[in-house]
Amino acid sequence: MKRLKPTGEYIYTFAYTEDEKELCQMEMRAFFSKDTNDKIIRSDVGFEPSRSPFVKERIEVLFEAAELAGILEQSADVNMETDTFKVIFLKINGLALADKVDFDEKREIERQIGAAITGEADVHNPDVTFGLIPFGDRWYFGKYRQSESVWFRHQQKPREYSTALSTKVARAIANIAVPDPVGIKAIDPCCGIGTVLVEALSMGIDIVGRDINPLVVDGSRENIAHFGLTGKVDLGPIADIEQQYDVAIIDMPYNLYTHATPAEQLEILKHAQPFTEKLLVVTIESIDHMIEEAGFTIIDRCIAKKALFLREILVCERTDNPSNSVKQLQQA
Template identity: 60%
Template sequence: MTNISRESAFIYTFAYNDAERSLCHLEMRSFFGADTETKIIKSHVKINPSRSPFMKGRVEILADGDTVEEIIAKAPAFGSEEETNKVIFLKINDRQGIDKVENNERLQIERAIGSEMQGEFDLHNPNQLYAIVPFKGRWYFGMYTKSEPIWFKHMKKPREYSTALSTRVARSVANIAVPNPEGIIAIDPCCGIGTVLVEALSMGIDIVGRDINPLVCDGSRENIAYFGLTGDVKKSAIEEIVESYDVAIIDLPYNLYTHATWDEQFTILKHARRIAKKVVIVTIESMDERLEEVGFQVIDRCVTMKQQFSREIVVCK
């Protein structure tokens, strides 16, 4: 769940390679309204870090100061005699080059804060993790939540297509489409074997799947059930859909057996605009003129690479 609190603030750290940069930045903009090259961002938006395949963790800020000594002085106010704790210095921060905090200093800071906190310091199995991080000239300290790679468990599905989105890309696309699931109803009208559906459902997104091919509908239902999820997947052409949705996610068909002609793509896009307020399109070819012809306005986009194969992800309204 995503929410905005004027009383709470959070720091998020990210990890991605050059091929993933554009996709990660679009996901950041969807969550926070901004992106960053420093792989660290501060926001009032609260996100479960396990939602993103690129987030390393989240700090819920409890204290900040101009110097680390200010944080050490505040440390006795934190922790509990009933629980053990551990303080970690986040290696992903904006102190790089000559300003980089080296390993020995990081360890000293961790121990200095931990020794002043309430409760016992446990390096191996603490009840609560805390983190200290420098960011934009200040120091921040708070409770740390580490990201769990839930998407990794979804890589091996009973039914797979070689051209399906990877689980990492599918998860990020679901986040781009529905950064805040509360009150949002989504549809994947060309759901295939359900790669996007599995990721979206596992994050609590209210989404249904439709596909014109009954065999892939069967595969999608099997994949969803395999991971203990419940989803609504039915055989249906997009032009037959009469319900309205807040957002549609469309990975345009392009493989050897289901490559859509322009007329077929036009039909898919035209009806997507009819049934949804917002549409996220995954395509292997640029189609700005086609989107404009349908009446879409492009509000954001990115390119994701896999070896020599690229996809464009376009956010439209």
């Protein structure tokens, strides 16, 4: 295939239920520094779409145009040489009415673009898949990549308990905590059976785990090994942590194996303050006052729902971090 130079922009499409909307939008803000009520976003931020449990597809934009005719014209410059290809018109439920195209028209547009491209089409097993989508007042064409539900494969693990985070929520939390893993060191100091650790490690995030309960530490190690991953999980209290980390993820203990009283929860937060600048907390009860008392400031938040069970997810930074003055959310 003759190399086409990407524009540096990407189009992502999303799929989520109404209960998942807040969590998905929080993940969007972590990745893109913005969110949307539409199930589509354009950004210059590029990442593997399978990282997100909510991303359906990604187009790496090769060219765009105000009209479809402009896409057809530029498609004539594409020479696949020895590579086979196919073109798909993305189906997006969240598109505005003006952007919607019916089924027959989509197939005809796919055929026209395919005919304009120099090369051999293969609808079943192509070397390259191209995607086309209208968005806003423009058309976008580029390399298409479909997301894989990696988190789904992690649902069946050797060790589990009923109140653990779902793998889908855990994956989103790992992304919110560490949207760009390059050079970032993370820790889950109350890791339980390692649901967050498995998701984070599977995405190449440099993270270690820790817990005071030897039973769940063993379970966490077994779960990590079960999926062919390598990760360190230590036994010990959060108070003993001496190394510095860029981010800590704390799912407040509330299950049968490790339950923390309010006083113990506050101590956990206070012990986290010296070793991390950024903290992501998962809690089933309001702990804003504890966050503040422990020396952190909440900069983003959402509710993650699982039937009638609600978890609050709080992204915090150390209050003594000067950047907090511009990052704080406006509280209603």
